[in-house]
Amino acid sequence: MPPRQPQIEIVEMKKDSMTFILSKTDASIANALRRVMIAETPTMSIDLVEFENNTSVLHDEFIAHRLGLIPLTSSRVEKFNFTRECSCTDNCENCSVRFNLHVTCTDDTKQVTSDDLFSTDADVRPVHREDDSIVIVKLAKGQELKLTAIAKKGVGKEHAKWQPTCITTFQYDPDIRINQNIMDRLDEEKKVKFANSCPVKVFAYDKDTRTVSVEAASNCVYCQECKFYSNDIGHPDLVHVGYKPERYIFTVESSGSLEPQEIVLSALSILKTKLAHVHENLKNEVDF
């Protein structure tokens, strides 16, 4: 078997999501990539909150939890150390970013949002898209919220707030083939019924040519309805529903802290580092 070269083919690229096809590799590799993207891609998130004044209706832990879940721009996350690996004793500029928030409500009500969080580092600030900033708490007249928050570098394995992705998934590319020989032998009614048996309209029946074709294979949810129907009419081999081997359609949706391609690249480099570590250790052990 010749050595395989995994390939990536980008299908779609958006600001906050991307779809690509990873091919010529095993499920284990695809899954490793997915797992690393979820759990081990580092980002920045608020981890420590010091309250000076909180007269809002939500209590300190509540607000701290909400602050933690606000995605922070982490494109420059490499410049930070993990706090536990940093040379400082507590936290320092090299491993953390300080945020200030001070809001007093003078109107009837006021919403404290992620826009009110002021960062000391221009690279790390709350993700802001158009004009929907994230609400932290709603204040009533006279209430005040004053706090300092410290963001740290971390990975999703430790806490979900460090996950850079909303959705990271891959699916198998469906392989649906109609046995046209059998299909040609069916009458029109059965053809229509077969095409309609699929709840997600994978098949299409062309009235003019009187043929059934696979129209949208990617819709398939593997519900086997078409198989059930073909079994019912006594042609179990009428349709083949399977996966295309070694093709994985990846979807990566970012929370905003990293661009989708950054997530993939970061994950790949982490995978590489891991393999390098294995390689290193193996070399030392076996000692060629």
Added chain:
Amino acid sequence: MEEPAPQKIEDTTPQDMDEGELYDHSKLNDPIKRVEDKWKLLPAFLKVRGLVRQHIDSFNYFVNVEIKKLMKANEKITTDADPKFFLKYHNISVGRPSADDDMNGGDVTPHECRLRDLTYSAPISADIEYTRGVQIVRKKGVTIGRLPIMLRSSKCILTGKNPDELAKLGECSIDSGGYFICKGNEKVILIQEQLSKNRIIIELDNKKNVCASVTSSTEERKSKTNVVQKNGKLYLRINTFTDDIPIIVVLKAMGMQSDQQIISFIGSKQDFVDGIAASFQECYSLEIFTRQQALEYIGSKIKIVFRSPFKAMPTNRRSKVDEARDILATVLLSHVPVKNYDFRMKYTYLTLMIRRILLANKDPHAIDDKDYYGNKRLELAGQLLSLMFEDLLKKFNNELKKTAESNFQKQNRVQVFDISACMTPKTITDGFIHAISTGNWTVKRFKMNRSGITQVLSRLSFISALGHMTRMNSQFEKTRKVSGPRSLQPSQFGMLCPADTPEGEACGLVKNLALMTHVTTDDEEPPLARLAINLGVLEVDINTLSGEEITGDGGMKGYLVFLNGQILGIHTQPHILARSLRLLRRQGRVKEFVSVYLHDEQHSVYIASDGGRVCRPLIIVDKGRPRVTEEHIRQLSDGIFAFDDFLKRGLIEYLDVNEENNSMIAVYEKDIKPNTTHLEIEPLTVLGVCAGLIPYPHHNQSPRNTYQCAMGKQAIGAIAYNQLNRIDTLLYLMVYPQKPMVKTKTIELTGYEKVPAGQNATVAVMSYSGYDIEDALVLNKASIDRGFGRCIVLKKHATSVKKYINNSLDRLGAPLEENGIRNKKHEKLDLDGIVSPGEQLLNGDVYVNKQTPKNTTNINNNENRSDAEFFDTPSTWKSNPVFADKVMLTSTDEDHFLIKMLSRSTRRPELGDKFSSRHGQKGVVGIIVNQEDMPFNHQGMCPDIIMNPHGYPSRMTVGKLIELLGGKAGVFEGRHGYGTAFGGDKVEDISRVLVKHGYNYSGKDTLTSGVTGETLNAYIYFGPIYYQKLKHMVMDKMHARARGPRAVLTRQPTEGRARNGGLRLGEMERDCLIAYGASALLMERLMVSSDQFTVFVCKDCGLLGYSGWCQFCKSSLTMARINIPYASKLLFQELQAMNISPRLKLKDL
């Protein structure tokens, strides 16, 4: 359902009898048009009545009507000591709720009472007239006591306030009210279920003989009368007689002259004559022929009551005959009035009892079912309070009388005696508070001594509080193992929730009202009696009716007419009477809660207006058409009509359990038949508040719904809008509660959506890891990180700063400082000696630095006390770390300075925490799995919870499956699904939605393993299910100990987590060790690790000695040193103390 025997339908539905010919029968087969949205009557009903209306109505009735009647009955106090003296009450009223102190100008809000441990009560004031010396004085508005006020009742300040105003008063606008606040505790007076009073009940005694019993109850007296059978003879049994008295003797004593008359009253048919013959025989064998003889006989059977020797015996002792006549007039069937010793009413009643017994002898069907719900009456807060009030008022009056008498006996009074100065409100106030806060209802007059009447309102979740208000307690003993009273009675249909009852000992005895149930209050009798007479009832009272006319035996076609259990008279056309009364009720001429019930077997018409009957509204159907039309519903939606208008216009009416027996009730329009009389408003109303939360309950196995009813009350969520302003003993709140994806109409109506208790979890029904067996759940760690199942626990810690009898006071000490460094334990304190809010309290921290004076008894004039005169009595934190959330300083009405500290801790779900869906499926967290290890679908969604599929087959909770389906469809459609009982979204429609969005119609998805990246070999049922976090959390339960405290007496380790106790090696564990033969281990567990003790035993005498010396033998030569459990040493000594001498025989091994 409630249908009479089919052949009787024509008789029992008189409205159809003569109108039957008036309309075209052929049109009856037309399908009846559905009144769409008739369920809208339900919110309209709840809007005017509310869910706890029965409590509030009952309390209002007491406070506005009943209290005045009670005052009238006890209005005058006179004394023998001064015949000129009197005190008379004229008017009585209950004022506005207020507090004794002037903190807020007297007015008080319920929330202030909760916080300050006060009682939410209002003064009862009376206008009085009394003699002061020779003058007659009138005073207005004298406070005689304070009455705890039910929240949202007519006297409560919250009534009629809009949500904004309520919020200003610190009150939650969706709180139902209906409870009391007593010393800061919210107390509910549970509804008490009882057998109805003043009705004849035919039952079997324990010798399987038919007997009749009546529990009479009037304002003055309660008594029980039995007519029993022994060897085919009938006897009267009353407590006041030493022996059973032959019934004929009693009848003769009541003035029935001839045997012929007696027979004619009981029944002249042969069966009756045969049945009573033996009793006549007995009367003659006793040689009793005249009234005088009968009375003498009865007089000889009167129990001799030993009066206390201090009370003077009445000087004019009456003869036995007089006494017997008195007892017959007042004790026997005391609810039947006897005027001038005319017993006619009474013997009519008594002969009726006899007749019923004789009937039941022949026909066992005539025996009454005690569990039948028409025979039950519910006692509510109002009735119970009125009982209590009358008792307290009598006590109050007696005290006044005594004071007056003792004052008149004084020889030379300096001042003129003014009784109004002696009227201290304490008696009545304290009586109420004591009764409500302990739940012990003691009314000496009626020998009533009930406990557990009140309960602390459960504020665990909103639904538990609401469910508490609909709860009902039965007076039946819990220990007796009888199934009858516990089982679900068909007559409870629509009145009581079939699902909501606890498991275990109280099963079936504690019940809950259904959604639309109403409990009646008393209504005036005389106008109703007058009306019935006008409608042609011939009164028994007037000496015109013969026995035959009453019994209907001699070819007479009369039906007896009863009003609230009393014989009113007879009516020859009972159907017309019943029909006219019903028509009058529909027209609003008779109160809506009056019920008319025709009992054909007993040839009787029962009219009831008494309080405590359960009833429910139904749509009236006539001529096969429901009276409520779509037009009406439109007017209701437009707000032109209210629920009461439907009542007033005779479109709907209330039916009680008895009257339901005379009706044919259709559930749906399609079921309407020619003889249908009523139509259900909405079938979901058969369920109560708690069962109403369950989606698709009609698809579940019934015990599952019962389990959910119990668990919904333990769910953590939001409890009220004012939850953060409350300082409760224990309060669980959820951080992010959600509305359920699949809701029910009940959920919308009760306001559960506004204060939900649970979260919509995405559930995958599959097995995973093996940590999910036995109902354990697999939780996604990322979901927990993001806030799933997170909750807040708030706890109250109160400290009171007391004042002692020598006027010395507790004080708060400033935190200790040494060289500018705070004492470690005092680090969290503010300068006032109380913890600073927001600080974290760790084990050992002091949160209130209280100091108590050493001298609390002797009067010491030293005002400025030195530190040396105090010792520290601090409150120290001893538990898991928490935050001090709030500190409140206030004073109670007892002049105590009160400090309340609220501690707060936020918890995320951990291994062992308990979760439950809404289908009685509870489980604990078995493992928490990282997100990347979770299976995911093609969209990348992974479950929050993985549930093992083995939970389904044996429990048959199909409702849960449909909930998932409905929830999933709802998610894609962007709306909530409906799972209303006997309705809700249909599976077919849901499947169509799923398919529309590219999902399998059956709710199953293809998932990929997060661990290997391979597709799973099965389709996984995947979608949202509403999960509740239950209050049982590992953090509160986890416990272990190595060494620790021991009990003083036995020196064995203490018991329980709170006392840091040991873990018991119980009997069964001991048995295992014995069976296994691990004697050394057994010895270690039971003695060495528990209460090993070294004692000296004398080998000679076998008694315990001390330190090598035998006190008995006076010797130290024979002492041996052995190890025994301290408990056995204690036993030996205790035996010795009771003159038993245990001796140990020692042998060398």
